[in-house]
Amino acid sequence: MKFRSFLKDRITYTAVYIISTCVVILIMYLTLIINRLEIPISNIFYAFLVSIAFYMIFLLYDYCRNKNFYNQLNSILNAEEDLDYILNIGSSNNSEQEIFKKILLKLYKLSGNRTIKYEEAHKQYIYFVNQWVHQMKTPVSVINLLLQEQVNEESREVFQSISEENEKLAHGLDMMLYNARLNEFNLDFNVESLDIISIARKVINDNKKSMIRHHIFPKININKEVSVESDRKWIYFVINQIVINAIKYSKSDSEESKFITFDVIEETSKITLSISDQGIGIPKEDLSRVFNAFFTGKNGRKTSESTGMGMHLSKKVCDNLGHGLLVNSQEGFGTTFSIIFYKGKNIFNL
Structure with a gap:
């Protein structure tokens, strides 16, 4: 004072x-x-x-x-x-200050006790979520194997529908697991130099069935390795989420083929990976809220499959990794998400 x-x-x-x-x-x-x-x-x-x-x-x-x-x-x-x-x-100089001091110490003690209880309950919740997700992923994998073994011409369409729903279930479980782990991000990452193109190819390979089913084809416009500093598991999640959204909002009932394009721009201070689709695009009024939690927007209400958490988690992951994540879209003409890997600085914002 x-x-x-x-x-x-x-x-x-x-x-x-x-x-x-x-x-x-x-x-x-x-x-x-x-x-x-x-x-x-x-x-x-x-x-x-x-x-x-x-x-x-x-x-x-x-x-x-x-x-x-x-x-x-x-x-x-x-x-x-x-x-x-x-x-x-x-030490206090008078009775009034002594009362202030006792009140502050009491509030500090109460706050500390409540924080400890909350942290313990939160750890138990995270442990339960991790265990539950791993348990649920086992039957999902078994269902997928059974579908591959039982496919025949007569029931192919039915099995494909079951397989598609099974993929959605697996993706939902993965998102829940990543969301739980994100709260303890600083304990669950490993920085390394990795080839971002190989990560993109793995994402494409993991989603190839869905791409083929909806006549969507990947196109990588670079034929060399591009090294960036990041965490393999977390950056895979971000790219995978962008690709899943691209498939979700590009699929249609027609036989017309569409593309998901991967471009890399290398600059002195940064490397930018851009992933573009030819889907329905994002309305202009929704662009500023794409990364908000639980925001589904106009397109999410159309598909009824959006949780509004995928891009929110991706943004949080990029923020924690020190990467940038931008979106550019025009309704009716597709969407481009850009992941920016900055060079020459401490990328982890912990």
Whole structure:
């Protein structure tokens, strides 16, 4: 607290002191007049100034005496996350400060206990989600194997439909698992130099059945390795999510073939991987909210398959990795997502 603020808080006290001093001087002066005693006005004015001077010295002393306590309160107030300043708060100078100190320490203790309980419950929840997802992925894999073994001409269409729904189930489980792991991102990543084109090819290979089914074909416009610094598992998730969305919003009932195009632009300070589709595009009014949690937009309401979490998680992953993720689209003409890998800096924003 600055001295100006300190004085401002004591305006009422100052006003009362000045008024009471004036009243006392006036009473004494009137008494002297009644008793026919004269005293120079300058002496009265001098006494008034001396009284005010003593009062100002007292205020300055009081401020200096409590300045350390005020500074510690400001430190607690300005602390963004860490409240450990409360434990280092100095001794109190009066009963009021002692009460403040006890209240702050009590609040700190209650907050700490609740945080510990929340963290423990959260860890149990994450553990349960991880175990449940892994258990559910086993029957999904078994169903997929059974479908491959049982396919025949008579039931091909039925099995393809079951296979498609099974893929959606597997993708949903993966998204849930990644969402659970994202909360402990700093414990679950490994930075390495990797070929982003090989990651893109793996994503294409993992989604080839869905692409073939909907007459969508990949096109990679670069034939060399492109090395970037990232985490293999997390960047795979981002690219895979973009490709899945591209397939979802490009498929149609017609036999017309469409393409998902992969382009790489290498610059001095960054490498940009752009993934473009020829789908229905994103309305202009929805572009700014594509990365918001649970936002499905106009297109999501059309397909009824969107959860609004895929691109939100992708954006969070890119933010944590220090990568950029941009979107550019025109309704009716397709969408382009660009992942920007920056060079020459600490990419992990933990």
